Structures are given as structure tokens and as C-alpha cells.
Amino acid sequence: MKFYDCATAPSPRRVRIFIAEKKADIPTVQVDLRAAEHLTEAFRAKNPRCTVPVLELDDGTCLGETIAICDYLESIYPQAPLLGRTPKERALVLMWNHWIEDLGFSAAAEAFRNSAPSFKDRALAGPENFEQIPALAERGRKRIGLFYRLLNEQLARQAYVAGEVFTLADITALVVADFAQRLKLAPADSCGAFLTWHQRVSARSGAVA
Numbered sequence: 500m501k502f503y504d505c506a507t508a509p510s511p512r513r514v515r516i517f518i519a520e521k522k523a524d525i526p527t528v529q530v531d532l533r534a535a536e537h538l539t540e541a542f543r544a545k546n547p548r549c550t551v552p553v554l555e556l557d558d559g560t561c562l563g564e565t566i567a568i569c570d571y572l573e574s575i576y577p578q579a580p581l582l583g584r585t586p587k588e589r590a591l592v593l594m595w596n597h598w599i600e601d602l603g604f605s606a607a608a609e610a611f612r613n614s615a616p617s618f619k620d621r622a623l624a625g626p627e628n629f630e631q632i633p634a635l636a637e638r639g640r641k642r643i644g645l646f647y648r649l650l651n652e653q654l655a656r657q658a659y660v661a662g663e664v665f666t667l668a669d670i671t672a673l674v675v676a677d678f679a680q681r682l683k684l685a686p687a688d689s690c691g692a693f694l695t696w697h698q699r700v701s702a703r704s705g706a707v708a
Contacts, residue, residue, distance in 0.1 A: 502527045503545065503553040505537075509604070509678040510565055511552040512708065516670045517569050519705035521576040525554075538626065549626045566596070569667055581667050592661045595653075595668040599660070603646035603675035610639030611682055643679050647686040647693055655692040665700065673700050 502518070502525045504511045518525055530536050530551050537549045546553045546563035554568040555561050562568045573582045583589030612618045613636035623629040650672055653660060660668040676686070676697055686693050700706060 500525050500557060501555040503530050503542075503551055503555065504528065505530050505532050505551045508532060508551060509607075509674050510550070513565050513667075513670050513674050514552045514554070514568050514572075515708035516674070516705045517572060517581060517667065519708040520579060520581060520665075520670075520703075521572060523572065523576050543626065547626070548624075550624050566593075566667075581665070581670070583661070583666065584664075588662060588666075592666045592668050595661045596671050598649070599646070599668060599671045599675060602642060602649060603679070604671065606639045606642035606646060607675060607679045607682060607684065608639070610636050610643065610684065611678075613639065640684060643684045644687075646675065646679075647690050650696075651686070651690040651693040654696045659696070659700075665703070669696075669700055673697065673706060 502514065504515065504527050506529060530542065532551070536542060537546075537551060543549055545555060545561040548563055550563065552565060552568060553561050553563045554571065556571075562571060570582065573580070581592075583592045608624075612622045612624075613631045613633060618631065620628045620630055622631045622635075650660065657663060659665050660672050676693075679685070686697075688694075
């Protein structure tokens, strides 16, 4: 296998943490997004959506979506389980992961890609160019507040996002929170449960991946 990564991008970090939690050893190739390496014909052949991360399997098959990559890695590295230990746990992990992607990850990306000068005409990831819409940046910033409140309510009831053990849902939430804080979109002090959780999961060895 070969993992196509970009050390500065949030999406690949989710897979890096997943791999670290599995204690797997997978060769990594850095893709230079600033140099538009992801838009080259060579990379497009691996992922026509021109995004990272990508996991290339030994037979040449390329997986270009984070959840697909994590699902595959969960199958071949079952310990420690990060997608649930039972059908019910798996369903809850996937549900919360989707909510976090929708309310948190997409909101942060919306705020960032529609305001950062370096993303002029690149407001959406992928092979096509799209102009920035400042109103979407403002909407993204407001949606991040909803993400923090939802997670704070959940984490006031239990130790981790999808239950009592660390899972992919926690990885996604951690990466979203760190990405949002890079954009100066930090949670309010009233989100005490979220802040306590964030400090705890940030201390995990895999979190620095």
C-alpha cells in the first residue's frame, strides 16, 4: 500500500491519526497542493476528483475518500477498533462522523476556502475552478458555532463522541476543531465538556500524526 498525504491539509490528517491508532506502517507520499501537484494528469489518474487523501492498494486500486480508506484499514487492521465493536456502535460512529463532517468539516472549509486569498477561484476542492462567495464564508463561521454546541451537549453525557471508547468520530471532531481554531474559530468558554474532551484526545499519541 501507499498513502498519498499532504501534511498541511486537514482531510489527510484524519487518516494519519487513524493509521497511528492502528500502529500500522504504511509508506507515505507527500502531495504538494501549493504546487498544484494534485491537479496533474499523474495524480488525476489515481483520483479523478483531484483531492487527498488517497490510499493506493497493492493491486493498483486507489481509494480517494477518507471514510472508504478508514473502512478498508479497519478491515485489515482490526485492532484497536475505531469503527465500533458491534453493529450498533458502528452505526453510531458512522452517524456521528457524518454529522461532524456536515456541520463541522464542511462549515470550516466553507469559511476558509471562500475567504483565503490563496484560494481565489478555488472555493471548492476538485478539478474545476469556482469563485469565492464571501457570504458562504460568513455562513460557515456561524455553522461552526452549531458544531461546537452539538458536540458539547453530546460530550456532557459521555466520554467520547459516539460512546465510551475513542473512534473515528472523535478523530474527525478533533481535526475539525483544530482546523477551525487555525481559522480563529475557537469554541466558547461555555463549551466546557467539549474543551475537556479536546484536551484529553489531543494528548493521545496518535493526535500528533
